[in-house]
Amino acid sequence: MRIAVAGGTGAAGRHVVEQVRARGHTPVVLARSAGIDLTRPTPELDRALTDVDAVIDAANVTTMSARASEEFFGAVTSTLLAAGERTGIRHHVALSIVGCDRVDYGYYAGKRLQEKLVRESTLPWTILRATQFHEFTGQALAMTPGPVAMVPTMRSQPVSTAEVAAHIVDLAVGTPLTSVVEYAGPRPEYQPDLARRLLRARGSKRLVLPLRLPGAGGRGMANGGLLPGPDAAHGDETFDQWLARVGASTR
Incomplete structure (x- = not known):
């Protein structure tokens, strides 16, 4: 199969491209660096989606x-979606976030709109909601440089990016589900604890200050709004296993 990966050079997309190749399929990278602007219709996008x-x-x-x-x-x-309709795409699979429909956080508004557009399209579709990637902890730490790291009081179930990529490729080559499915890591974690473990692995003496984000979004994150439901599929790699594998390279 030929599988196009939008954002195929990004943090998640490059893992998806690797998994497409690993399964013997042909990836087609859709990204600005590949000469394709995904924010507007272009002849280049239609040509890339041909076949x-x-x-x-x-x-x-x-x-x-x-x-x-x-x-x-x-x-x-x-x-x-419009380009997919013009070129006859048989399956559109969108990567979304577990809890984006429950937690009122700014970024999640875009994911809710993405899901709405996919559900209302004429293309056969599947939406995969994943929990936060293991790398999220390092990204959260980078947002507050200095001796004290302020980390959201978030409960989540961190998951391997590579395992999510493998699962979404399996979905893409299968029959469209016309539904939303979830994929999560093996167990729930508390984000400040993850930050402390990551800092120890780096040899850093930074202090971690749990920060309750304001409003409904902060309450949702703290109260488990980003945890998966009972029907979610689960990856195997724990945060500690990931940390042992990547070590100090997580900066």
Whole structure:
């Protein structure tokens, strides 16, 4: 099969491309670095999707703004779906986030819009909601440089990016489910604890200060709104196993 990966050079997308190749399929990378602007219709995108069987949308934007998130995911999703309809894509698979429908956080507004557009499209579809990747902890620490790291009081179930990538490729080559499914790590964790473990692995003496984010979004994160439901599939790699594997390279 030929499988197009939107955002195929990003943090998640590059793992998806690797898994497509590992399973003997042909990846088609859709990214600005590959000459394709996913935010608007272009002849280059239509040419790239010619003879493609499935699209995996792993495109992402770094923002905490609801408006910026909606603008990005709205534009990219609409562009991909319209191009998929023109070129005869047989399966559109979107990567989303567990709990984005329950936690009122700015970035998640864009993921909710993405899901809505996919569900309302004419293309056969599947949405995979994943929990936070193991790498999320390092990203959270980087947001507050200095001797004290302020880390959200978040309960989550961190998961291997590579395992999510493998699962989403399995979904893409299968029959469209026309439903939302979840994929999570093996066990729940508390984000400040993960931050402390990561800092120890780095040999850092930074202090971790748990920070309750304001509003409904903060309450949702603290109270388990980002944890998977009982029907979720689960990866095997724990955060500590990931940390032992990657070590200090997580900076």
